[in-house]
Amino acid sequence: MITGMDRLVAAIKGEKSDRIPVFCNLIDQGPREMGLTPQEYYANGDYVAEAQLRMQARYGYDNVWSLFYVGKEAELLGCKKILYDKHGPPNVEEFVIKTYDDIDRLEVPTDLTQHPAFAEELKCLALLKREAGGKSPICAYISSSMTLPAMLMGMEKWMELLFFGPAEPREALLAKCHDFFVKEVKAYRDGGADVLVYSNPFGSTDTVPMKYFLEHSLPWIEKDIAAVGTAGMVYYCGMSSFNKVIDIVLARTGLGVYYLSPLDDIAEGKRIIAGRGLTCGVINDIRLIDWGRDEIRAEVKRMIEAGMPGGKFLFGTGVMPYDIPEANIRAMLEAAYEFGRYDDDK
Amino acid sequence: MLDKIIKEYNEAIYDTDRDRALMVVHQAVEQGVSPEDVVFKVVLPALDLMVKAISENMDANLAQHFMTAQIADTVTAEMIAKFKKVPAVVGTVVIGTAQGDMHSLGKRIVIGCLKARMIDVTDLGVNVTPEHFVDEAVGRKAQVIGISAMMVHTARGENGSLAVRRLLQERGLEDKIRIIVGGAPFRFDDGLYRTVQADAWASDGVTASKVVADLVKEVRQ
Numbered sequence: 001m002i003t004g005m006d007r008l009v010a011a012i013k014g015e016k017s018d019r020i021p022v023f024c025n026l027i028d029q030g031p032r033e034m035g036l037t038p039q040e041y042y043a044n045g046d047y048v049a050e051a052q053l054r055m056q057a058r059y060g061y062d063n064v065w066s067l068f069y070v071g072k073e074a075e076l077l078g079c080k081k082i083l084y085d086k087h088g089p090p091n092v093e094e095f096v097i098k099t100y101d102d103i104d105r106l107e108v109p110t111d112l113t114q115h116p117a118f119a120e121e122l123k124c125l126a127l128l129k130r131e132a133g134g135k136s137p138i139c140a141y142i143s144s145s146m147t148l149p150a151m152l153m154g155m156e157k158w159m160e161l162l163f164f165g166p167a168e169p170r171e172a173l174l175a176k177c178h179d180f181f182v183k184e185v186k187a188y189r190d191g192g193a194d195v196l197v198y199s200n201p202f203g204s205t206d207t208v209p210m211k212y213f214l215e216h217s218l219p220w221i222e223k224d225i226a227a228v229g230t231a232g233m234v235y236y237c238g239m240s241s242f243n244k245v246i247d248i249v250l251a252r253t254g255l256g257v258y259y260l261s262p263l264d265d266i267a268e269g270k271r272i273i274a275g276r277g278l279t280c281g282v283i284n285d286i287r288l289i290d291w292g293r294d295e296i297r298a299e300v301k302r303m304i305e306a307g308m309p310g311g312k313f314l315f316g317t318g319v320m321p322y323d324i325p326e327a328n329i330r331a332m333l334e335a336a337y338e339f340g341r342y343d344d345d346k
Numbered sequence: 347m348l349d350k351i352i353k354e355y356n357e358a359i360y361d362t363d364r365d366r367a368l369m370v371v372h373q374a375v376e377q378g379v380s381p382e383d384v385v386f387k388v389v390l391p392a393l394d395l396m397v398k399a400i401s402e403n404m405d406a407n408l409a410q411h412f413m414t415a416q417i418a419d420t421v422t423a424e425m426i427a428k429f430k431k432v433p434a435v436v437g438t439v440v441i442g443t444a445q446g447d448m449h450s451l452g453k454r455i456v457i458g459c460l461k462a463r464m465i466d467v468t469d470l471g472v473n474v475t476p477e478h479f480v481d482e483a484v485g486r487k488a489q490v491i492g493i494s495a496m497m498v499h500t501a502r503g504e505n506g507s508l509a510v511r512r513l514l515q516e517r518g519l520e521d522k523i524r525i526i527v528g529g530a531p532f533r534f535d536d537g538l539y540r541t542v543q544a545d546a547w548a549s550d551g552v553t554a555s556k557v558v559a560d561l562v563k564e565v566r567q
C-alpha cells in the first residue's frame with residue numbers, strides 16, 4: 001500500500017505515486033475528537049497523538065502533527081499563563097518579557113528534552129513515531145528567531161523593538177531566540193519529526209518591505225538554516241505571502257520546500273521555484289467554514305490545476321479553524337484526492 | 347515650500363523612516379509652517395494617499411502601516427499641542443479586541459491613524475466583553491465601536507461583534523452607534539463582516555480611519 005511518506009518522497013523527487021501528497025492540519029479539532037476540554041487534552045501528550053492518529057485514519061490525508069499550540073514555545077521559555085478556549089486555539093495570556101531587563105533574565109534551557117513543559121511533547125512524538133513513523137510524515141512547528149519574540153513580548157512591543165531599537169536588547173533577544181531555535185530543531189528531529197515547519201511571518205513582504213527583508217530578515221533566515229541544515233525544513237510565513245522572496249531564499253539557503261500563502265499565486269510560485277523544490281499550494285481555509293461543496297471543489301480543482309502540472313506539488317491547508325464543518329473537511333479532501341490523482345497524461 | 351515638505355514627508359513614510367519623517371516636520375515648523383498646516387496639509391493627505399495606494403494595488407506591508415500610524419500619531423499629538431485653538435473633534439470612537447483575544451497590534455495601528463484624523467478614540471484594551479464595549483460607547487457618546495479580532499473564533503464567536511449587535515438592538519441604540527470590525531480573519535474573508543453583523547470593516551489601519559470617519563458622518567446626519 002502506498003503511504004503518505006511514499007507520496008511525499010515521490011513528490012519531492014519529482015516522481016509519481018498514486019496522487020499528490022495532501023496535508024491537512026487539524027490541530028484545534030483535537031479536544032473535540034477526544035471529547036475532552038482543551039485543558040484536559042493538552043495536559044497529556046498521548047491524547048494529542050491519539051487525536052492526530054484518529055483524525056488521520058478517518059479522513060485519509062497524509063501527515064500527522066506533534067504541535068499542541070504555538071504558544072507552547074513561550075511556555076518552554078517561562079510563560080505560565082495560557083488562555084484556553086473551547087472553540088479555538090490556546091493563546092499566550094501573559095508575556096514573559098515585560099521590560100527590556102527581562103530579556104537579560106530570559107533563560108534558554110540547556111536541554112529542552114529535560115524541560116517539564118516538553119515532557120508531554122516527547123510523549124506525543126513517541127506515540128506518533130511508534131504508530132505512524134516512516135508511514136506518515138510527522139510534522140513539527142518551529143518559530144524562526146525573528147518570530148519567536150512576538151510570543152514572548154507581544155507583536156506590538158516586538159515590532160517597536162525590532163524597528164526602533166534600542167539595538168542592544170534587540171540583538172540579545174534575537175541571539176537567545178536563535179539559540180532556542182537550534183535546540184528545538186534538534187529536540188524535534190531526535191524525537192522523530194520528519195517535517196519541520198519553519199514559521200516566519202517576518203520572511204514575508206506582507207509584513208516587511210523588501211529592503212528590510214534583504215537587510216534584516218534574510219540574514220537571520222540564513223543564520224537559522226545554516227545552523228540546522230535544510231533537512232525536512234519548510235519555508236512558511238504564517239499564511240502571509242512570499243512569492244517575491246522565494247528566488248533569493250532558495251539561492252541563499254537551499255531550502256527545498258515552500259508552503260505558500262493562499263494569497264500567493266500558485267502557478268507563479270511554481271514558476272519561480274522552477275523544479276528546484278517542492279511547491280505547496282495552500283487553501284484559504286477560513287473560507288471553508290462558509291463555502292458549500294461546489295465552491296470547495298471548484299477551488300481545490302483550480303489550485304491543483306495551477307500547481308500539479310510538472311509534478312513536485314503538494315496540496316495543503318493552514319491551521320484549519322475549529323468552525324469548519326466536518327462535511328466541508330471531507331469535501332475538500334475528496335476533491336484533493338480526486339483532482340490530485342496522477343493519471344498517465346498528468 | 348509646502349510642496350517640497352509634502353514630498354519629503356511622503357517619501358519618509360514610504361521608506362518607513364520615522365526619524366526622517368519627524369525631522370521633515372520639525373524643520374517645516376522651524377521654517378514657519380503652521381502646526382495646523384502640518385497636520386491638515388501634510389500628515390492627513392499622506393494618509394489619504396496611502397488609502398488610495400492600498401485600494402489600487404494592496405502593496406503596502408504591515409511595517410509600513412505600523413510606522414505610518416506611529417508617525418502620524420506622534421506628529422499629530424505634537425502639532426495639536428501647538429495649535430492656536432483646540433481642533434474640533436471629528437467623531438468619537440471606542441475600540442478594543444474581542445473577548446478571548448489578546449492581540450493588540452492591529453488595534454494600536456488603527457488608533458494611531460484615527461487620532462491623526464482628529465477622531466477622539468478610547469482604547470478599551472484587549473479581551474473586552476460585549477457589555478463593556480456598549481457601556482463605554484454610551485458613556486462616551488461614541489458614534490462607532492471598533493472591534494479587533496485576530497482569530498476566527500474571536501471574530502465569529504458569540505462574544506464578539508454578534509453580541510455587541512444584540513446589545514445595541516436590545517437597548518435601541520442601533521441608529522446612534524455603528525460597529526466596525528477588523529483583524530486577520532476579515533482579511534481572509536471579505537464578506538465576514540456581514541456574517542458577524544457589523545456595519546463595516548477595513549483591511550488595514552489607514553483605510554480604517556477613512557471608513558470610521560464616514561461612519562461618524564452617517565450617524566451624525
Ligand code: B12
Pocket residue numbers: 027069070071088089090091092143147150151154155199201206237238239240241318319320321408411441449451452453455456491492493494495496497498499526527528529530531533534547548549550551552554
Ligand atoms: C504574525 C502572526 C503570528 C505571530 C505573532 C502573533 C501575534 N500578533 O502575536 C505568531 C507566529 C506568534 C502567531 C501565532 C499564532 N497565530 Co498567527 N498569524 C500571524 C499573521 C501572519 C499576521 C498577524 C499579525 O500579527 N498581523 C499584524 C496585525 C497588525 O494585523 P491585523 O491584526 O490583521 O491588523 C490590521 C488589519 O486587520 C486592521 N485591523 C485590525 N484590527 C482592526 C480593528 C478595526 C475596528 C478595524 C477597522 C481594522 C482593524 O488594521 C490592522 C493594521 O493594518 C497571520 C496571518 C496573516 N497573514 O494575517 C496569522 C494568523 C492571525 N494566526 C493565526 C493563528 C491561528 C495563530 C495561533 C493561534 C496558532 C496556534 N494554533 O497556536 C498562534 C497564537 C499564538 C499566541 N499568541 O499564543 C490565524 C488566525 C485564524 C484562525 N485560524 O483563527 C492566522 C490568520 C493565520 C492563519 N490563516 O491560519 N501568529
